[in-house]
Amino acid sequence: MPSTPLVQFASVEKRFGSGPAVLQGIDLTVAAGEFVSLIGPSGCGKSTMLRLIAGLTPVSSGKLSISEQPPGSAAPELGFVFQEPTLLPWLTVAKNVEVPLILRGFGSEERARRRERALAQVRLAEKSKAYPQQLSGGQKMRVSVARALALQPEILLLDEPFGALDEMTRDHLNEELLSIRQQQAWTAFFVTHSVAEAVFLSNRIVVLAAGPGRIHSIVEVPFAYPRTADTRQSDDFHHLVVRVSRALRSVDPTATSAP
Amino acid sequence: MKRLWLPLLTGFVVLALAYAVRWQIDVHAPSQKFMLPKPHEVAIAAYQHRGELIPATLSTARGAVLGFAGSVVVSVGLAVLLAASAGLRASLFPYLMALQMTPIIVVAPILLIWIGPGLTSVAIITFLISFFPLVVNTTQGLISTDRNLVDLFRMCRATRWQEMAFLRLPAALPYFFTGLRISAILAPIGAVVGDFFAGNSAGGVGGLGFMTVIYSANLDTAALFATAGICCLLGFALAGLVHLLAWAALRRWHESFATRER
Numbered sequence: 001m002p003s004t005p006l007v008q009f010a011s012v013e014k015r016f017g018s019g020p021a022v023l024q025g026i027d028l029t030v031a032a033g034e035f036v037s038l039i040g041p042s043g044c045g046k047s048t049m050l051r052l053i054a055g056l057t058p059v060s061s062g063k064l065s066i067s068e069q070p071p072g073s074a075a076p077e078l079g080f081v082f083q084e085p086t087l088l089p090w091l092t093v094a095k096n097v098e099v100p101l102i103l104r105g106f107g108s109e110e111r112a113r114r115r116e117r118a119l120a121q122v123r124l125a126e127k128s129k130a131y132p133q134q135l136s137g138g139q140k141m142r143v144s145v146a147r148a149l150a151l152q153p154e155i156l157l158l159d160e161p162f163g164a165l166d167e168m169t170r171d172h173l174n175e176e177l178l179s180i181r182q183q184q185a186w187t188a189f190f191v192t193h194s195v196a197e198a199v200f201l202s203n204r205i206v207v208l209a210a211g212p213g214r215i216h217s218i219v220e221v222p223f224a225y226p227r228t229a230d231t232r233q234s235d236d237f238h239h240l241v242v243r244v245s246r247a248l249r250s251v252d253p254t255a256t257s258a259p
Numbered sequence: 260m261k262r263l264w265l266p267l268l269t270g271f272v273v274l275a276l277a278y279a280v281r282w283q284i285d286v287h288a289p290s291q292k293f294m295l296p297k298p299h300e301v302a303i304a305a306y307q308h309r310g311e312l313i314p315a316t317l318s319t320a321r322g323a324v325l326g327f328a329g330s331v332v333v334s335v336g337l338a339v340l341l342a343a344s345a346g347l348r349a350s351l352f353p354y355l356m357a358l359q360m361t362p363i364i365v366v367a368p369i370l371l372i373w374i375g376p377g378l379t380s381v382a383i384i385t386f387l388i389s390f391f392p393l394v395v396n397t398t399q400g401l402i403s404t405d406r407n408l409v410d411l412f413r414m415c416r417a418t419r420w421q422e423m424a425f426l427r428l429p430a431a432l433p434y435f436f437t438g439l440r441i442s443a444i445l446a447p448i449g450a451v452v453g454d455f456f457a458g459n460s461a462g463g464v465g466g467l468g469f470m471t472v473i474y475s476a477n478l479d480t481a482a483l484f485a486t487a488g489i490c491c492l493l494g495f496a497l498a499g500l501v502h503l504l505a506w507a508a509l510r511r512w513h514e515s516f517a518t519r520e521r
Contacts, residue, residue: 103416
């Protein structure tokens with residue numbers, strides 16, 4: 001990628017307290033507009049990488065910079081989508097989407113504008129007055145995505161967002177995620193356990209090994225965007241899934257062969 | 260209709276049992292009749308003593324509500340403080356527990372010496388008895404907030420105040436109401452025990468606890484049962500109010516009020 005780096009890991013190491021290294025020797029440069037998936041066995045530090053970028057936990061050694069700033073500083077706007085919907089159950093869908101905007105001090109008109117746009121993007125505009133407990137699992141996850149999008153982030157961090165959903169819903173949400181990205185270009189870091197999902201979404205897949213977490217290999221995904229459900233049917237797609245699965249199996253012998 | 264007949268039946272059975280037990284006493288130990296009044300005798304006693312029981316009830320209710328309200332305000336404030344630091348919790352909790360562990364019959368005379376009998380003493384005793392479950396539950400609620408939500412707030416650079424007001428406090432509401440329900444039942448007990456010791460009869464009537472002293476001196480069991488009944492009614496009134504508040508605050512979003520349709 002010729003453009004300037006947006007996120008840069010330089011020999012980053014992370015340990016919690018005096019424990020063993022969770023991540024070691026991480027070197028990774030991601031340019032604006034990339035969609036990067038992080039895949040690897042449990043405990044390889046995938047989620048920790050997201051938390052480092054989000055500035056929720058500091059690096060132990062090495063350097064991590066975001067737009068040439070340390071993480072957690074004001075520079076680029078970040079959106080975070082958690083494994084679970086993580087909504088405030090006492091607020092309506094509309095209010096939930098507005099939470100980050102309220103905390104950031106946006107005025108009510110701007111909040112309403114952004115909220116409507118975000119809910120329209122995830123096709124949940126008609127549910128804005130509902131409470132989370134009235135929604136299905138997939139709908140709750142959509143609200144969670146809308147909440148992250150409402151900030152109009154430059155970087156979107158997604159920590160296995162659709163892992164708990166059934167495969168059909170997940171495929172569908174992935175297609176939606178890409179179509180949203182066509183209109184609103186953010187850089188994505190996407191943690192997943194599903195090889196097929198990683199191949200479908202990303203232009204680069206970072207395969208991590210565990211104990212300590214380190215980068216095993218980086219796989220480029222050549223398919224052009226926009227990608228659609230048909231992309232999954234092509235032979236090239238399947239070849240790549242097999243290739244990434246092999247890489248994954250070599251770092252995690254316990255992994256099953258299913259993508 | 261289906262929801263009504265079972266409580267009615269239980270009520271009828273309980274009443275029938277009371278008469279049956281009393282009938283056994285009538286037959287086997289007629290001299291002990293005064294020990295257990297018949298239910299309708301209790302109702303009659305309540306009516307006959309209405310002149311003193313109504314003001315006594317109001318007086319106790321005032322003490323109960325005052326002490327209860329005080330315990331809510333103090334508990335929430337204290338819980339917010341305790342939630343701020345684990346060290347503070349560890350160092351303050353023993354004292355809170357000690358306060359709850361000290362029997363009221365020991366505390367009451369001290370209060371009497373300090374501030375004398377009257378509404379203030381009754382309210383303080385009520386407060387002492389009802390604040391502990393509220394502090395414990397509310398604190399637990401405030402420190403049980405979803406980690407991810409706290410992270411989300413931190414990422415949005417929320418201030419500590421915003422985190423408390425928009426996240427921790429609302430998330431603690433179900434815990435708070437659990438404490439409130441226990442306290443609502445304890446508060447009238449506290450008030451009655453309170454005016455048993457500190458009820459002021461100088462200006463006329465004392466509270467229900469004070470009436471208990473008089474009725475027991477007269478061996479007036481019917482009036483004592485009537486007083487017991489009124490104490491329960493006070494408890495039910497306060498508990499009902501709390502349930503209503505909980506319903507209003509939680510029905511839209513909390514599992515405990517969810518209707519199982521989906």
